[in-house]
Amino acid sequence: MHFLQYHRMTKLDDIDLRLLTALQEDAHATADALGTALGLSASQIGRRRQRLEVAGLIEGYVAKLDPAALGLSVQAFVTVQMATHAPDKVKTFTRIVKLRPEITSAWTMTGDADYLLRVYCMDLAGLNELIHQVLLPHPAVARVQSQIVMDQMKTDGPLPI
Structure with missing residues (x-):
C-alpha cells in the first residue's frame, strides 16, 4: 500500500514519523531513550510503538551483521531471465530462491x-x-548474469519518511 494512503488511514502525526525515523536509526533504543529524544514518557512511546507494530508499519526488528567479518567476502547481484513462465516451473524456481541461504533477497x-x-x-x-x-540447470532458467560488488558506497538506509 502506498505510504500516503497508509499515512491517511492510520493518522500518523509528526511524533509517529519521528519515532519511526528514530527506530530506523536504532531499533535497539529503549523506550526511555526514545521518550527523552521525542519529549514523551516511556509508556507513551511504548503505546505508540505497539500501535505502529499492529498497524503493520513496523514489520520487525533485526540485527545488522557485518558480512566481511563473517567471511562472506563476495557480494553479487544476479539477474535471471526465465525461458518459461509455466506456473509449475516458476514455483520450483522461487522455492529454490527462498531456500538458498546465500540468496539474501530477491525481486521480480x-x-x-x-x-x-x-x-x-x-x-x-x-x-x-x-x-x-x-x-542455470533449472529448466525454467534461460540466462543468468552476475555483477560482483566491488564496494558499497551507501548501505541500505532508512526509508525516506
Whole structure:
C-alpha cells in the first residue's frame, strides 16, 4: 500500500514519523531513550510503538551483521531471465530462491531480467557453484548474469519518511 494512503488511514502525526525515523536509526533504543529524544514518557512511546507494530508499519526488528567479518567476502547481484513462465516451473524456481541461504533477497523485475537476486558467498567458487550448479540447470532458467560488488558506497538506509 502506498505510504500516503497508509499515512491517511492510520493518522500518523509528526511524533509517529519521528519515532519511526528514530527506530530506523536504532531499533535497539529503549523506550526511555526514545521518550527523552521525542519529549514523551516511556509508556507513551511504548503505546505508540505497539500501535505502529499492529498497524503493520513496523514489520520487525533485526540485527545488522557485518558480512566481511563473517567471511562472506563476495557480494553479487544476479539477474535471471526465465525461458518459461509455466506456473509449475516458476514455483520450483522461487522455492529454490527462498531456500538458498546465500540468496539474501530477491525481486521480480520488469525489463530484460525476470528476477534480481542479492547474493553473499564466502568466495568466488561459492558464487560459481550457485550460478552453475543451482540456477542455470533449472529448466525454467534461460540466462543468468552476475555483477560482483566491488564496494558499497551507501548501505541500505532508512526509508525516506
